[in-house]
Amino acid sequence: MSLIKLTIKGISYSQTQSGAYALVLSEVEGTRTLPIIIGAFEAQSIAIALEKEIKPPRPLTHDLFKTFADRFFINVKQVIIHKLVDGVFFSSLLCERDGVEEVIDTRTSDAIALAVRFQAPIFTYENILDKAGIYLKIEEELSDDEDEDDEDEFELTFDDEDDDVFTQMSLSELQEQLNEAVANEDYELAARIRDEISKRS
Known part of the structure; x- marks a missing residue:
């Protein structure tokens, strides 16, 4: 099965679960989006990593993981959302150290928080998008002058x-x-x- 690259579209309050957030991922080359319900801490951690202006005075847990990995020359190469069971997404981190690759199971919310910090690409499989993907309506209001740098922007509502x-x-x-x-x-x-x-x- 071929991998489909995703990007972070936005984070907002979940309309279905109180106290939770919806992380919305979208196809890089397509119109489908993949909404994933995550906890408040993970939503905050992802938002902070995406922000350019807000720097926490102390490292968050995912920041600590990044510092630890850097210190021991471990790199997260990519994140793969590989399974969907009863509405729960399962993910893996593909890590590398000294040319040796290892696959580590992780919660999807943690995987995304780390992917942002390592600037690692996020992928999923076609069958997962077929099951859980939502087609995004392309709005005409989108400005024509958006450049490539805009793909790093996100919305936290x-x-x-x-x-x-x-x-x-x-x-x-x-x-x-x-x-x-x-x-x-x-x-x-x-x-x-x-x-x-x-x-x-």
């Missing part, structure tokens, strides 16, 4: 009515709130503040 408070703040106040949120390791709040700052740029 929250259903929080308190965001109106941020619209009343100045840029300097928002930056102060952002720094405080990061210091407190409240990355969900930091992401919302970041989005408000980005709107004004």
Whole structure:
């Protein structure tokens, strides 16, 4: 079976499971998306790794794994989502050290969090996309001037009515709130503040 390359489309609150998030992966060369329900910690870890502006004051668990792997010259070459059983996705990390490759079983959410940190490609099989993939409607509103760098962008959405408070703040106040949120390791709040700052740029 041939492998199909995926990219991270976005992360949002799960509409079906309270306290969970939906990680949405999409085909690099196609219109199908693969939604995967993940926990809040893993969603936060993936979002932090994708962010360019938010740096945690202390390493998260996946950051620690990356540092450990780098120290001992272990590289994660790719992630493969290889099985789907009763709605649960199973994944593997293909790792390499001194020219020797090893396959390690992992939860899909952890695999994606590590893939982002190692800049490793994410793959799945056609039969998994056939079973769990959703066709994405191509929207005409997508700007024509998007360049290749845009594939690294993602969307992290929250259903929080308190965001109106941020619209009343100045840029300097928002930056102060952002720094405080990061210091407190409240990355969900930091992401919302970041989005408000980005709107004004």
